[in-house]
Amino acid sequence: MKAPVATSIDSLQESLAEQLYFSDKAMSTTIYLAQRLKKPLFLEGEAGVGKTEVAKVMAKILDTRLIRLQCYEGLDANHALYEWNYAKQMLRIKLEEGQHNRQEVERSIFSEDYLIKRPLLEAISYGSGNPPVLLIDEIDRADEEFEAFLLEVLSDFQVTIPEIGTITAVEPPFVVLTSNRTREVHDALKRRCLYMWISYPAFDREYRIVTAKVAGINIRLAEQICNFMKAVRDLDFYKKPGIAETLDWATALMALHCDELDKEIVQETLGCIFKYNEDLLLMQGDHLDDVLDRIGLINEERSAGL
Amino acid sequence: MTYLTGLDLLTKKGLLDSSRLERSKTHQIIRELGGSSQRDLASNILAFCRVLRTMIPGVTTGRVMDACQSLLHVDISNRWDIWAALKPNLVSSKDDGDVFDMLFQMFFDPVDSEDDLIWLKNQKEYEAELLGDDFEIPEAVRERISEMLSQAWDSNKTREQSPEKESPTPSYSPNERLTYKDFGEFNGLEVREMRRVIALLAPKLASVMSRRMKTSTKGKDIDMRRTFRSNLRYGGEIVSIKRRRRKTKKLRIALLCDVSGSMDLYSRFLIQFMYAMGNEMTGVDSWVFSTRLTNITKTLRNHPFEEAIKVAAREVNDWSGGTAIGSCLWEFANGAGKRKVSSQTVIIIVSDGWDRGNVKALEESMKTLKRRSLKIVWLNPLLGSPSYQPLALGIKTVLPYIDYFLPAHNLDSLLRLSKTLQEIHSLL
Numbered sequence: 001m002k003a004p005v006a007t008s009i010d011s012l013q014e015s016l017a018e019q020l021y022f023s024d025k026a027m028s029t030t031i032y033l034a035q036r037l038k039k040p041l042f043l044e045g046e047a048g049v050g051k052t053e054v055a056k057v058m059a060k061i062l063d064t065r066l067i068r069l070q071c072y073e074g075l076d077a078n079h080a081l082y083e084w085n086y087a088k089q090m091l092r093i094k095l096e097e098g099q100h101n102r103q104e105v106e107r108s109i110f111s112e113d114y115l116i117k118r119p120l121l122e123a124i125s126y127g128s129g130n131p132p133v134l135l136i137d138e139i140d141r142a143d144e145e146f147e148a149f150l151l152e153v154l155s156d157f158q159v160t161i162p163e164i165g166t167i168t169a170v171e172p173p174f175v176v177l178t179s180n181r182t183r184e185v186h187d188a189l190k191r192r193c194l195y196m197w198i199s200y201p202a203f204d205r206e207y208r209i210v211t212a213k214v215a216g217i218n219i220r221l222a223e224q225i226c227n228f229m230k231a232v233r234d235l236d237f238y239k240k241p242g243i244a245e246t247l248d249w250a251t252a253l254m255a256l257h258c259d260e261l262d263k264e265i266v267q268e269t270l271g272c273i274f275k276y277n278e279d280l281l282l283m284q285g286d287h288l289d290d291v292l293d294r295i296g297l298i299n300e301e302r303s304a305g306l
Numbered sequence: 307m308t309y310l311t312g313l314d315l316l317t318k319k320g321l322l323d324s325s326r327l328e329r330s331k332t333h334q335i336i337r338e339l340g341g342s343s344q345r346d347l348a349s350n351i352l353a354f355c356r357v358l359r360t361m362i363p364g365v366t367t368g369r370v371m372d373a374c375q376s377l378l379h380v381d382i383s384n385r386w387d388i389w390a391a392l393k394p395n396l397v398s399s400k401d402d403g404d405v406f407d408m409l410f411q412m413f414f415d416p417v418d419s420e421d422d423l424i425w426l427k428n429q430k431e432y433e434a435e436l437l438g439d440d441f442e443i444p445e446a447v448r449e450r451i452s453e454m455l456s457q458a459w460d461s462n463k464t465r466e467q468s469p470e471k472e473s474p475t476p477s478y479s480p481n482e483r484l485t486y487k488d489f490g491e492f493n494g495l496e497v498r499e500m501r502r503v504i505a506l507l508a509p510k511l512a513s514v515m516s517r518r519m520k521t522s523t524k525g526k527d528i529d530m531r532r533t534f535r536s537n538l539r540y541g542g543e544i545v546s547i548k549r550r551r552r553k554t555k556k557l558r559i560a561l562l563c564d565v566s567g568s569m570d571l572y573s574r575f576l577i578q579f580m581y582a583m584g585n586e587m588t589g590v591d592s593w594v595f596s597t598r599l600t601n602i603t604k605t606l607r608n609h610p611f612e613e614a615i616k617v618a619a620r621e622v623n624d625w626s627g628g629t630a631i632g633s634c635l636w637e638f639a640n641g642a643g644k645r646k647v648s649s650q651t652v653i654i655i656v657s658d659g660w661d662r663g664n665v666k667a668l669e670e671s672m673k674t675l676k677r678r679s680l681k682i683v684w685l686n687p688l689l690g691s692p693s694y695q696p697l698a699l700g701i702k703t704v705l706p707y708i709d710y711f712l713p714a715h716n717l718d719s720l721l722r723l724s725k726t727l728q729e730i731h732s733l734l
Contacts, residue, residue: 044399084530089534144588
């Protein structure tokens with residue numbers, strides 16, 4: 001049985017670990033506080049460090065639905081909040097033709113039955129049950145106007161639909177906002193939230209993640225992979241690989257029945273780690289030997305090659 | 307709860323030695339801003355927040371209250387828990403987080419009790435976990451903190467002494483003579499007049515840039531909501547279709563101004579222009595460079611002009627120094643520019659192109675920026691001279707990557723810049 005609300009920071013951390021999310025104490029504290037203070041959580045960090053994952057895992061822990069709003073340029077209230085179901089409304093009008101007076105039909109077609117709920121409204125009017133987890137993903141991609149609109153929704157957790165009235169959440173949902181910092185999100189929105197920066201994982205944390213998530217991986221390979229990633233992130237790339245890339249790579253290596261890293265297999269699978277051609281070229285140059293050297297693999301390779 | 311007494315703890319330890327600020331002065335500042343020592347936890351937290359407020363933005367009363375609320379949910383006998391509970395409430399960026407950590411350490415400096423050792427250990431473990439073994443608070447952050455502490459101190463004093471003077475509301479009356487006069491030939495009085503005019507020019511420009519396109523009957527998308535509403539009277543038959551047009555996107559501007567010695571005559575006006583733009587429009591970020599690149603967006607936004615210049619000059623320690631456009635643009639293209647430059651961004655670089663730096667880096671960076679931005683505008687004050695030929699190596703290198711190569715030596719040229727920006731905006 002899952003406890004809907006974590007009662008202490010430690011128990012939350014345990015629940016997170018049960019769901020294979022390995023947080024450190026500071027992260028757990030922040031998530032715990034977000035839950036207790038009923039404040040949105042604002043997560044920033046490079047791509048692929050597990051920001052979105054927090055929301056997914058919290059939905060499982062809180063035993064509730066995950067409602068996701070993916071932000072993009074041009075996202076507006078119609079797509080985020082609600083839209084009327086025009087086809088259904090039209091049909092109703094046709095059916096009622098000549099039977100009722102117009103006002104009555106008009107009143108009935110602008111009721112909740114004819115409303116298409118978009119993520120924000122859905123998260124506020126969830127009906128009975130546990131409040132959902134609302135994930136507002138990549139807020140930095142949305143326009144600034146949308147931020148302002150969001151600020152309004154997140155401060156009161158209520159929405160006004162002119163034809164119906166104001167809908168207020170019985171209990172505010174657990175809100176997680178993520179940003180990749182492609183642009184700065186306005187301070188006003190951040191101030192409304194608990195802020196947390198998620199950095200690339202240290203070796204230990206990444207090792208735990210890899211061994212937990214990649215079934216059957218041997219310890220030696222997992223260690224090598226994590227060391228390799230750490231060394232890669234110390235170098236300067238346009239897009240440094242995140243945990244997602246680590247897991248992709250580990251899975252790929254497993255599929256290739258690889259028990260140990262060597263230069264050849266690394267070269268063949270670099271595509272799992274780097275998503276930009278510039279980075280790939282950079283890595284295939286001097287960097288590869290440098291990294292392999294740093295994690296103590298180049299010497300074995302040389303002696304094997306000679 | 308007399309466990310945390312910031313000032314007491316602060317005096318006990320030698321951690322401040324690493325800071326440029328003298329211990330006694332920090333002492334004084336914290337006393338000034340935070341009140342006396344020997345208090346309970348709550349007052350200490352408030353004192354801490356007061357000091358923090360002078361260093362990072364967004365430490366609002368509401369957030370401080372939430373921070374105090376948070377303490378109810380953690381073990382406040384453990385300093386580490388207090389740190390973890392306060393931080394997410396009070397910071398709103400990674401950089402602010404670094405400042406927070408440093409100040410927290412200075413303020414609630416650990417003494418030699420057992421609890422403190424545990425805290426220190428936790429802290430160290432956390433840091434190690436977070437950043438690897440070689441963690442150390444960067445020198446730049448340390449410097450920033452001591453700098454800000456002394457600034458907070460200074461401004462606190464000046465505020466007491468002289469209340470700010472109200473400046474008279476200016477009006478827009480560009481003098482014909484001044485419009486075409488080279489910035490380099492201005493006398494003291496004209497400089498002031500010019501500044502006033504530039505300050506008025508920027509908002510005009512800003513309002514043009516942020517104007518949205520009107521709703522059109524020829525839009526691409528059907529506005530279902532309005533269509534449906536207006537056709538209700540026909541009993542559900544769609545007689546007329548309402549359309550809408552996507553709002554035009556907002557233009558973003560990245561301003562980079564050369565403040566090296568050779569630009570001195572012009573940069574004072576261009577900084578004024580940057581200042582006015584940054585305060586009138588959203589989406590403007592400003593940097594200055596000579597041998598190093600410095601972001602002055604926040605400085606320009608948070609101070610009155612004269613003060614902003616002083617603060618900026620202090621931050622930029624090589625003002626009027628040499629030029630290294632290459633390495634500065636490289637830093638921009640591979641650092642801040644990654645986040646700040648998108649396909650909606652116009653990059654405006656103001657420089658005379660006299661470079662004694664790295665030409666290869668310059669070319670590479672221009673290539674990168676060209677790819678990532680909407681347009682690149684290069685303003686060159688020397689272009690105002692009829693005999694000017696773009697012969698300097700720096701300029702020759704960048705010319706192929708520039709969309710607009712414009713003069714910036716007088717008011718008229720700034721007006722032309724605003725026309726160019728409008729032109730670019732209409733492309734969006």
